[in-house]
Amino acid sequence: xxxxxxxxxxxxxxxxxxxxxxxxxxxxxxxxxxxxxxxxxxxxxxxxxxxxxxxxxxxxxxxxxxxxxxxxxxxxxxxxxxxxxxxxxxxxxxxxxxxxxxxxxxxxxxxxxxxxx
Amino acid sequence: xxxxxxxxxxxxxxxxxxxxxxxxxxxxxxxxxxxxxxxxxxxxxxxxxxxxxxxxxxxxxxxxxxxxxxxxxxxxxxxxxxxxxxxxxxxxxxxxxxxxxxxxxxxxxxxxxxxxx
Numbered sequence: 399x400x401x402x403x404x405x406x407x408x409x410x411x412x413x414x415x416x417x418x419x420x421x422x423x424x425x426x427x428x429x430x431x432x433x434x435x436x437x438x439x440x441x442x443x444x445x446x447x448x449x450x451x452x453x454x455x456x457x458x459x460x461x462x463x464x465x466x467x468x469x470x471x472x473x474x475x476x477x478x479x480x481x482x483x484x485x486x487x488x489x490x491x492x493x494x495x496x497x498x499x500x501x502x503x504x505x506x507x508x509x510x511x512x513x514x515x
Numbered sequence: 516x517x518x519x520x521x522x523x524x525x526x527x528x529x530x531x532x533x534x535x536x537x538x539x540x541x542x543x544x545x546x547x548x549x550x551x552x553x554x555x556x557x558x559x560x561x562x563x564x565x566x567x568x569x570x571x572x573x574x575x576x577x578x579x580x581x582x583x584x585x586x587x588x589x590x591x592x593x594x595x596x597x598x599x600x601x602x603x604x605x606x607x608x609x610x611x612x613x614x615x616x617x618x619x620x621x622x623x624x625x626x627x628x629x630x631x632x
Contacts, residue, residue: 411531
């Protein structure tokens with residue numbers, strides 16, 4: 399439970415930053431990217447991108463492999479699954495609001511049908 | 516998109532801390548709790564709990580209402596929905612691994628059936 403909590407701490411902390419989320423989102427679309435390709439769309443400098451990659455790596459959300467001079471970064475999405483499972487327990491609140499909305503729409507439709515008769 | 520990103524920043528930042536997650540999890544089970552009741556299971560002091568509640572409030576994850584001297588804290592789970600939607604795009608990776616596992620089990624079963632013949 400403690401380890402579980404520490405992993406969640408690291409995952410959520412990694413997801414706090416929009417640059418890191420953008421890197422993850424890109425790696426979701428592309429199967430592996432070089433560090434320079436990853437850094438290219440950002441206005442921040444390469445060392446700052448490297449720091450973000452360190453945070454993602456420490457959270458277990460990416461892997462880095464070096465071939466020659468090129469480091470390829472790949473997504474390792476597993477820790478996000480735990481974060482999502484944690485959030486999932488709140489899902490019933492949204493489905494409840496949808497149920498209430500559906501009930502409201504139905505009652506309005508029933509009213510409208512009555513008036514038409 | 517920028518506002519969207521800022522909201523996600525705040526939501527994930529609020530979820531980083533295990534005490535704040537425990538408070539949210541409790542409010543998911545109970546419809547409203549007083550601050551002293553919320554603070555009771557933690558070893559940290561009341562002012563520290565109050566600071567955590569401020570973070571949750573700023574992230575729009577709780578509401579606080581005062582009647583007389585009692586402040587009642589309630590869950591406001593909506594921002595978590597956006598966080599979950601963000602995470603959901605990675606879901607296909609987990610279902611892919613499950614698909615691969617299922618295919619592996621099936622091939623093993625087919626092998627076993629062949630051997631029995």
